[in-house]
Amino acid sequence: MSRRLTIDPITRIEGHARITIQLDDAGNVADAHFHVTQFRGFEKLCEGRPFAEMPSLMARICGICPVSHLVAAAKACDRILAVRPPKTGSDLRELMNLAQIVQSHSLSLFYLAAPDLVFGFDADPATRNIVGIARTNPQLAGDGILLRKFGQRVIEILGGKRIHPAWIVPGGVETPLTAEKRDEIRAMIPDAYAAVDRTLTWYKANLMGWAEEEASLGNFKSAFMAMVEDEGNVTHYDGRLRIADHDGALIAEFDPRDYAEHLGEFVDDASFLKPTYLLSRGVTDGMYRVGTLARVVVAKGFGTPRADAELESFRKVFGPTPSSSFLYHHTRLIEILHGIEKIEQLLKDPDILSDRVISNAQVNRNIGIGVAEAPRGTLMHRYVVDDDGIVQTANLMIATGHNASAMNAGVLQVAKKYVHGEDVAEGMLNRVEAVIRCYDPCLSCSTHAAGQMPMIVDLVDSRGDVIRVLSR
Amino acid sequence: MTVHTLTIDGVERAGVEGQTVLEVARESGVEIPTLCHLDGLCDVGACRLCVVEVKGSSKLLPSCATAVAEGMEVTTDSKRLTAYRRTIIEMLFAERNHVCAVCVANNHCELQARAADLGLTHIELDTVNPALDVDASHERFAIDHNRCIMCTRCVRVCDEVEGAHTWDVMGRGLDARVVTDLGMPWGESTTCTGCGKCVQVCPTGAIFEKGRPIATTKVTRPYLPYLKTNSQEVSA
Numbered sequence: 001m002s003r004r005l006t007i008d009p010i011t012r013i014e015g016h017a018r019i020t021i022q023l024d025d026a027g028n029v030a031d032a033h034f035h036v037t038q039f040r041g042f043e044k045l046c047e048g049r050p051f052a053e054m055p056s057l058m059a060r061i062c063g064i065c066p067v068s069h070l071v072a073a074a075k076a077c078d079r080i081l082a083v084r085p086p087k088t089g090s091d092l093r094e095l096m097n098l099a100q101i102v103q104s105h106s107l108s109l110f111y112l113a114a115p116d117l118v119f120g121f122d123a124d125p126a127t128r129n130i131v132g133i134a135r136t137n138p139q140l141a142g143d144g145i146l147l148r149k150f151g152q153r154v155i156e157i158l159g160g161k162r163i164h165p166a167w168i169v170p171g172g173v174e175t176p177l178t179a180e181k182r183d184e185i186r187a188m189i190p191d192a193y194a195a196v197d198r199t200l201t202w203y204k205a206n207l208m209g210w211a212e213e214e215a216s217l218g219n220f221k222s223a224f225m226a227m228v229e230d231e232g233n234v235t236h237y238d239g240r241l242r243i244a245d246h247d248g249a250l251i252a253e254f255d256p257r258d259y260a261e262h263l264g265e266f267v268d269d270a271s272f273l274k275p276t277y278l279l280s281r282g283v284t285d286g287m288y289r290v291g292t293l294a295r296v297v298v299a300k301g302f303g304t305p306r307a308d309a310e311l312e313s314f315r316k317v318f319g320p321t322p323s324s325s326f327l328y329h330h331t332r333l334i335e336i337l338h339g340i341e342k343i344e345q346l347l348k349d350p351d352i353l354s355d356r357v358i359s360n361a362q363v364n365r366n367i368g369i370g371v372a373e374a375p376r377g378t379l380m381h382r383y384v385v386d387d388d389g390i391v392q393t394a395n396l397m398i399a400t401g402h403n404a405s406a407m408n409a410g411v412l413q414v415a416k417k418y419v420h421g422e423d424v425a426e427g428m429l430n431r432v433e434a435v436i437r438c439y440d441p442c443l444s445c446s447t448h449a450a451g452q453m454p455m456i457v458d459l460v461d462s463r464g465d466v467i468r469v470l471s472r
Numbered sequence: 473m474t475v476h477t478l479t480i481d482g483v484e485r486a487g488v489e490g491q492t493v494l495e496v497a498r499e500s501g502v503e504i505p506t507l508c509h510l511d512g513l514c515d516v517g518a519c520r521l522c523v524v525e526v527k528g529s530s531k532l533l534p535s536c537a538t539a540v541a542e543g544m545e546v547t548t549d550s551k552r553l554t555a556y557r558r559t560i561i562e563m564l565f566a567e568r569n570h571v572c573a574v575c576v577a578n579n580h581c582e583l584q585a586r587a588a589d590l591g592l593t594h595i596e597l598d599t600v601n602p603a604l605d606v607d608a609s610h611e612r613f614a615i616d617h618n619r620c621i622m623c624t625r626c627v628r629v630c631d632e633v634e635g636a637h638t639w640d641v642m643g644r645g646l647d648a649r650v651v652t653d654l655g656m657p658w659g660e661s662t663t664c665t666g667c668g669k670c671v672q673v674c675p676t677g678a679i680f681e682k683g684r685p686i687a688t689t690k691v692t693r694p695y696l697p698y699l700k701t702n703s704q705e706v707s708a
Contacts, residue, residue: 050608052683056574388608
């Protein structure tokens, strides 16, 4: 008799989701599925709207990473206008995107993942949260808040508000940067460096303690995809997409606008999330990962000295092509450092204060594709507009969609280790959630439960009858 | 020139024959909220936001379209008036699809501002959610009927100031729409001069410059009274 285990809801991720673990007749884990249970409908609701609204409309998808949607949407609109923003316009967009990467990674690492890292994956949920960290590790909690505030404040300085600024627009950005604002951002950088340095020291000192998690949380072979610039370093704003195999061997490198020649989407009947796959390998074998881990696997480096030094020591420990999704956390931390460095670099260029920040044009193309690296991975927007600029269709490929198959593989790996027949080993639920959290899946803007995790596990037999309900 | 004396909110005021209650009130520094009214254009009493109580009348009267009279006793502010005004704004929001967050006129919108003035934070009425088009066929401008409140300022400015009369109203009640050239796409209009006055007078983000991102509509209206007064003087 086959059974099904359902974990619902999963907490401390951005959105609502549910996990089903399918057991075979012998009681062994046969398959695992990560379902997204919420429906948003953004691709549909933007039909009929003027294209210039798309950046702001699409930013509403998420309150955590609105800037990535702003960037991808504005780049797609640039294509519709058939213009290239002035260099300062592009640089300012990149600056804001980096600020968001810093704040989003800080949220993921300090607020969502750190409770497991600090207190252990099986600690009492009443203390295993950010408030618990503030009590026992006030420096760590303070650094997390500082780094998140840094990123949010930079976004606010540039765009006028922290969430959903309407500053990134088709053709460039709305207003130039002033010297006062630049200096205000610069003045915050030393504290941000200090906070990330302290956190890196803490993280590396505890590395050995997480060896088991590194070995078992989403540790499998897969391809990786990320955007790289001309020299092969990580870029979050504009470059070529590179897909590498688990051993680093190049599978493809292409202009992001040609993504449809390399990536496919399929509809998963059990989830509102549309997973993607490598066309050359098919739906079943086409799994790949995106995000911070993928970026450090496919790219040569970050192209900034401090992050590259950290990356070098990371590679000494884990090799050039690490396979464990647990390392998303570590690479996220290194990328926070890179974000601050790159922001500092961009602000050093005197041209960053140039008044030429936007290229104006009318509709010159009917299709626009915009691709950028969001905190969680590659983000793609594709719009088709009529000659008046009214959106006819929109298609989005989101980081969590790229990672969907890899998340299933991670859950399956954990389930196989912890579930045997009706026996569910202690700590299984915590680790299933932990493996999902490695990817920092952004299922949409949503709140996060604090304290006791409300979790229900249904044991369902092959006829669909619930034979046992576990809850806490 | 006949002068009438009247009281507004208990204070004695004087107005010239033909002046509206709204004009006299504003001259006296008494603020009455309006939406369809715009200095320089004729008044049509479309929005009813400027309703006032007049002693002897059981009905509320639109101050923009009510002439002053001798001995009139006008109340511009009362619980009853506030309730009516709030309901009017609420009905405007419920009738079409107003999404401030992604609107070109966000923070520059008169509908939004009046709602804020009246402390309207939620819509309790069921929304109609009609499926309405955006006409972006004009080279420079577009109209999003979702945001139109049928104030007809565009119709009046186009007729009275520009003299083109491109805009007009079609249909009745919930089905009423402003149209260009008897319902042709704006871009095919042969009467539109492309002057942009309709963009300048639109109180919401319904008529806007194409390609402008959200919250960036900038309107410059001071020229309107000048143009109107000038044209009246010339014709007189």
